[in-house]
Amino acid sequence: MIVLTRRRFLDHSARALAAAWAWTDGFPFEPARLHAMPVQERPQLARSPFTLGVASGDPSADGLVIWTRLAPEPLAPGGGMGTEAVRVLYELAEDDRFARIRARGTVEASPLRAHAVHVEIEGLRPARPYWYRFRVGSWESPTGRTKTAPHPSADVDRLRIAFASCQSWEQGYFTAHRHLAQEDLDVVLHLGDYIYEYGPQENPVRAVIGPEITTLDAYRQRYAQYRTDPDLQAVHAAHPFVVTWDDHEVENDYANDHSNDGEARESFIRRRAAAYQAYFEHMPLRAVRRPRGPDMPLYRALPFGRLVDLAVLDTRQYRTPQPCGNRIGPLCDDARAVGATILGERQREWLFSHLDASPARWNVLAQQVMMAPLDVTAGAALEYSMDKWTAYQPDQQAVLEFLATRRPSNPIVLAGDIHSNFANDLHARAFEPASPVVGSEFVGTSVTSGRDGTDITPRFQAALAENPHVKFHNGQRGYVRCTIDRDRWTTDYRVVPFVSRPGASVETRASLVVENGRPGIHRA
Ligand SMILES: [Fe+2]
Numbered sequence: 001m002i003v004l005t006r007r008r009f010l011d012h013s014a015r016a017l018a019a020a021w022a023w024t025d026g027f028p029f030e031p032a033r034l035h036a037m038p039v040q041e042r043p044q045l046a047r048s049p050f051t052l053g054v055a056s057g058d059p060s061a062d063g064l065v066i067w068t069r070l071a072p073e074p075l076a077p078g079g080g081m082g083t084e085a086v087r088v089l090y091e092l093a094e095d096d097r098f099a100r101i102r103a104r105g106t107v108e109a110s111p112l113r114a115h116a117v118h119v120e121i122e123g124l125r126p127a128r129p130y131w132y133r134f135r136v137g138s139w140e141s142p143t144g145r146t147k148t149a150p151h152p153s154a155d156v157d158r159l160r161i162a163f164a165s166c167q168s169w170e171q172g173y174f175t176a177h178r179h180l181a182q183e184d185l186d187v188v189l190h191l192g193d194y195i196y197e198y199g200p201q202e203n204p205v206r207a208v209i210g211p212e213i214t215t216l217d218a219y220r221q222r223y224a225q226y227r228t229d230p231d232l233q234a235v236h237a238a239h240p241f242v243v244t245w246d247d248h249e250v251e252n253d254y255a256n257d258h259s260n261d262g263e264a265r266e267s268f269i270r271r272r273a274a275a276y277q278a279y280f281e282h283m284p285l286r287a288v289r290r291p292r293g294p295d296m297p298l299y300r301a302l303p304f305g306r307l308v309d310l311a312v313l314d315t316r317q318y319r320t321p322q323p324c325g326n327r328i329g330p331l332c333d334d335a336r337a338v339g340a341t342i343l344g345e346r347q348r349e350w351l352f353s354h355l356d357a358s359p360a361r362w363n364v365l366a367q368q369v370m371m372a373p374l375d376v377t378a379g380a381a382l383e384y385s386m387d388k389w390t391a392y393q394p395d396q397q398a399v400l401e402f403l404a405t406r407r408p409s410n411p412i413v414l415a416g417d418i419h420s421n422f423a424n425d426l427h428a429r430a431f432e433p434a435s436p437v438v439g440s441e442f443v444g445t446s447v448t449s450g451r452d453g454t455d456i457t458p459r460f461q462a463a464l465a466e467n468p469h470v471k472f473h474n475g476q477r478g479y480v481r482c483t484i485d486r487d488r489w490t491t492d493y494r495v496v497p498f499v500s501r502p503g504a505s506v507e508t509r510a511s512l513v514v515e516n517g518r519p520g521i522h523r524a
Helices: 006-011 175-182 216-227 230-238 265-282 345-357 393-405 458-464
Strands: 054-057 064-069 085-093 101-109 116-121 129-136 144-147 158-164 187-190 241-243 300-304 308-312 362-366 411-415 421-427 437-443 470-485 488-496 507-515 518-523
Touching (some): 054 129, 054 144, 054 230, 054 241, 064 129, 064 144, 085 116, 101 116, 144 230, 158 175, 175 470, 216 230, 393 421, 393 437, 421 488, 421 507, 458 470
Parallel strands (some): 158 187, 308 362, 362 411, 411 437, 437 518
Antiparallel strands (some): 054 064, 064 116, 085 101, 085 129, 129 144, 158 470, 300 308, 421 470, 470 488, 488 507, 507 518
């Protein structure tokens, strides 16, 4: 083991942006400046503060962000760290024995940010694995492995990504993450419902601490509880993550500044600010993503060579309230109203100009909720969830028309939210199966939400017969793995038979293919 003396840290010319961000607006929790706080250079901690593991994320060709949070007592207020800032050492190396160090330095962990640290490393080589770790006093973190993205202009032969979503602590074990950690991947996408905000539910597989979370301390504690999970720690330590959120990181079915529980806007916006801050603190996100009060700029794009472009969307922060009573039923006029939006105008315009300029062969929209319409009841009635793209007709149609007319190369939509697997053809006109197929959608099931699950129920089988654009469905738990080359996109639906107890094995339930230049889903 390398003994890290202070002198060696100072000697090393690591090119890293220490996460000493000035939170300038102070809303609603932050004082204007952090700098006045004294820093404990060598804190004496009786227990390891690395109970929440390590993580990395948002890889570019020359860098990424590495993350940890200090919490010797993860479920205690403040994680048991007290009120002082402490010095954290970090190292990133080209090998897992840390013989060839590429970046090393120190960063301050502040109680104002839950003693979370985000370090952005620059100057790395593209498409290459790196290993990283942290140290506080005499305690050393687990080692994380990560990987940079290919150079944006590189002709990449093959890329492997996976995506997951919806991991209710109460509803099962994160066995899917244990298997995901073992996969050979370039990056993992998390499409939201990383936590659930609820208080205790009936018959939990595992109990959450505390009632429904609404305060910054409670959101922090909930993230800490989730991150104590060894399978979740394993998957973060194995792969870089690109994350976006859905609703449960704040509140079920919230829409922009609109609470689904009828909470007054002023108090809900404070809750949203608390939730966004805790989300940022616990995710491997770059400083540019940090929240400003109740706003957090999460949508972004990440290139992976000329093969794949990831447009990571946020369909919660800017949407108008769910129309038509926000219940499953027929669409009403509100779903078609001028101004109804799931993306918000700025994000929509950004997405379109980004896609117009993208040189990538495969253009991925990594986002939360299903884009294809899904009539969920068998029989003559057309009934839809009001929380998905179908209930926001102007944006659904704008995106599909964009795909039909501007023709970005090989559009692939990814989604989560619905706790089951789907593979859908996207038609130019969503409700006209005879209109051309302009894209392909892969919806990934939950890690645990919905408990053990079943392949398909007879009732849903009947409903699916009325949705001919749905090419595959499965209602088990798991994650989705995608292997991408220049000619073909292959999606493997990886499922586990149970989550109500640990130890399930994983299998590929189905493999589906999209051919280059031919939108639409085929069996492998
Ligand atoms: Fe969910």
